Amino acid sequence: MSPRILPRGRRAWVSAAAGAALVLVAALVVHLWPEPAYPGMKGDCDRSELFVVGGTDVSLKNQRRALIRQWNEGRDAGGRPHPHATLVEVSESTDLQHSQIKAVEEAGGCAYDVLIMDNTWTAQFADSGYLRPLDGIRDQDDFFPAALRTGKRDGELYAVPFNVDVGLLYYREGVTPPSAWPGLVSSDVAMQLADYEGLTVNALEAVWNDGGAGRLTGEDRPSEDDLRTKVYPALARLAPRAHGTLAPSRQYGELESIEAFASGTKLMRNWPYAFSALASEPRMRKGARLRFGVTALPGHTVLGGQNLAVSKHSPNPGDAADLVAFLSGTGSQRLLFSCGGFAPGRYSALGLSPGHSSPADVKVQACSSLTGQPLGPGETDVPDANQLAQLGRAVVTALGRAEPRPVTPHYSTFTSTFRGCVQKIFDRAGTDAESFAEAVERSLDGRTASC
């Protein structure tokens, strides 16, 4: 007699079906049983004011606040006053800004309408549903394409550039800047190799310019083999430098680098905002003349910067999008560059256009010309129009070679893991290529790992 594994007869089928249905219902009940209501304190979202959240305004002349003030005093195309906007400054620290904005957004809070975000946050915030797509932004061609791409996720535009950052090479008067990467890292140069985001940025630039081009950038995931054979060796080659010419840089962040450069270091890798800081440093001036120059870094550089986005939970998404358009518009971007010391995200802010974007064509005005505010006796624009044009040319040249950092919703896990690994490679703490590749690969998916 062969074993029976299927029911025979109606009663058997009905019984079996009933048993299956019972288990299914029980499972569904367990799974879908509503939890008791949580008595959460709901926010008051019935408001017309706009709240723009970001870091402490460290732009010169408090230009970000000035732009918000300008918006508050302005009117829309129909002649109606703009809804009042307030800039909410969380902290100077990017990590603390991220902590606050993420916590509010993941709670579904409506506290903020416009988010000023580091451009590495776009993937995380878009994937988590914190952002509204920006469909109505006009003149998108006018944004630097690489900068605009940092605001996109899966083809959708969620954020537009507020300011861009690219690595620039500052050189003291009389020093010829090296034209190739090996020449740079073997020179007397101040870089940012202290244990913070600057280390990730500087290490990625070292990788891209020493055999690892195209790895750990954008949405393309490097294979473990790439990490082992292209990325790790580049960092291993940098390690002896970290004990030689770059040893002081292991203590430097951006401000320490500026101080070192002002104190005599011949070269410095830094962001565009360092230009204005140095231009007002008495040691770096001789009358109106600057005792330093700036140019693009040799080779590839990291494309940093901050973007503007509209919160998914904004009670006033239309007005918020208008405010984003205003802050990222040509007029605002010009002011941010000439007065605030931040590199703009648009061609037009530097007198360029998408088809007419040679660095040599950069045309900018000094701050006082833009604002129409006269200078006092003996006062000069710092920097002046020519100096700003030099900076603008360096920024445009660098933008042509700039690459984004890895695009992943787990960027914070990646960067902390990567930094830990780089430190160990620099310290010769026994990190091998295998464990490096495995740790970095895992971190891109948000998995914890260490070298």
Added chain:
Amino acid sequence: MTGPHGGDGDRSRPPQRQDGLPDWLRRLLQVMLLDLCSTVIVSIGVTLVHGVFWLNAVISLLVIALVTGGLFAFYPDAAHAVLERVSRPLKWGGAALAWCFAGAAVMALVLLAGTGAYRLRENASACGQPLELRVLTAPETLTPLRAAAAEFANDSEDRGCRKYSVTVVPEAGPVPLYDGFRLLWRRSEPADQGHADAQQLFGPQPDIWIPSSKAEYDFIPKGSPQTGARGMAAGAAGKADPYFRPRGSLGSSPLVLALFTKAHESVADPIAAPIAPNTAGLLKRIADAGVKLRAVARPVPETSAAALAVTPALYNATPSGDNRGDERFAEPADLVAPDAVSLLCRFRQQAAAQQSEPPDDIAVAVPEQVLHDYDMGRPLGDRCGAVDAGSAPYAKWRLHPYYATDLPTLDYPFVQVRWRGQDTRERDAAVSEFHRWLERNPLTSQGLRDDRGVIPAVHEGDTSHFYLSRLQEVVGNRVMPGVVGLTPAAGVQETLDLIGAARPRVSVSLLLDVSGSMGGAAQARGGSRLVRGTSFLRSLVSQLQSNDRVGLQVSSQAAAPNNPETFGNVPQDAASPDQKNAVASRLQAVASSGADQPLSDAIAAADLGSGRQNLILVTDGQLPATNPRIDSRAEFLSGEFRKRHPGLRLTVVLTGPATCGSSPVRQIVAALGPKGGKGCVPLTEAPEVEQAAELLSGLR
């Protein structure tokens, strides 16, 4: 498997027993079947309530088996009768029931397979986003809390994905915190509708606050509906925002007086009790040992709850009853620090520099746990990283604790903070989970005592944590008692009043250069000169007490300091919370514009009142070109102007780029600065709160 007979069958046919099983085994199987059915039913019911299926199933099975066994053991007849009655219908529907179970089993397998596939897919895909928890704590507990939070985040890991990320930040001190919670975490209320373009927060709004003591928690305003608050978190009336939920102590740490090694060697006595009856007795013992203390360095009480807590004991320690003298004794001008970690960080930096010897005439009043971090080489706040405490330079600067029964013990309550609009079930659950984790992994592994004041034993083989007993091994059992009393800290307001009465009152006129050049880049730190200057002044204002006086005037060609209509000017008044908010809100909203008003003109035009006044002028130093005839103007200031304001003391605070030696600052300071004092102070990269505390201490 031989399946049960299906179909309708012939109902008249008697049941056949073809299995050949003995009767007792069949009964047993029937009972088991009954038990199993009951267990599944009971478990589903219990799971709906408690949620852990397997545990409920095991418990239910045990319970039913016990009941059944008991029934058979003590009432065999009744049990058999029940069994017969049950087995009859079971026999009748046996086949149907068997198929029912078979169907259920197949569905269960399908569901399990589905769940398994889902989990496998989850394993292969990227992690979800960890929930962000924001923790605020005293600067002194930053290192232990950060270490614990990192462990918690790692322990929350599931298949390599963290469930939580935790950001731990230091608090600004009890007085600024009072305003922070009162104003929904804004540093100040908007100055007025026309200037409400920006507001600054104290950083991330905390989900968890771990103050130093219950006294600090009690000091914070609670329960008011925050009427009048507008903006981001303003909410429905009637409910307090934020809402606090204290959840008990996380451990304890007594305040101690600590001496450097040389002084300690003189004072140490192997037969003396490790805990002095009071601080007065302890100081006497130190003096009797020939150690002449010039000060007991204590952090600034307005910015350190630990310093506040220790103050009454220090005041009571001297027989004179002269609190003013005691206050001077507790805040030496060369050791002003906003908190205990900053104070000890300074010693560590001196140790690293190896250019000086540890001072033998100084004792420090700090929590024992901070002393542990210092002596064991752990990080001290954000500015001092970990060091090898055993290496010679640091071992030489080791501090040794001394205890007294009237020195309070900090109790570190865990307080959940719920903010309107950010209060979700997930966040609440995350806070609860962190609290439970801290109960299972107490901060005693991070240098604290338990909540009874006892030093716990080190867990066998645990070398990755920092138990207090390790410091006990270093400094000795006779120095560090295994148990301390739990003397609570006095009320914060009460102590602030005590300090206010003991300190000389100070009248401060703030004069802020808001000319266009203040929009330029600051030296030492990033941002504009105006931002640096206003940030410094806000720190200074927040440290003033209500019996001090403060006013603000701004100066440029577009903003006259003596015009009450000028935005930014606030007439001098007692430094009440409202007055401090008025000054802070204007400092927040003021913008740079207009050409330089010569410094001498700005000072001459300022409304300085009468009596002993401290004029604090914050400027970038301006240019000789915008300060013509500076020598004659300086002559005016030192002559005629000085006669009008004989009690005036000027301090110029420079944001750069000018230095104290640059003109016109040099001439202005020479004309009005204090004789032999610091008439000019450049802002450095040190935290503004520390620089403000130092300046204020000098003024007092």
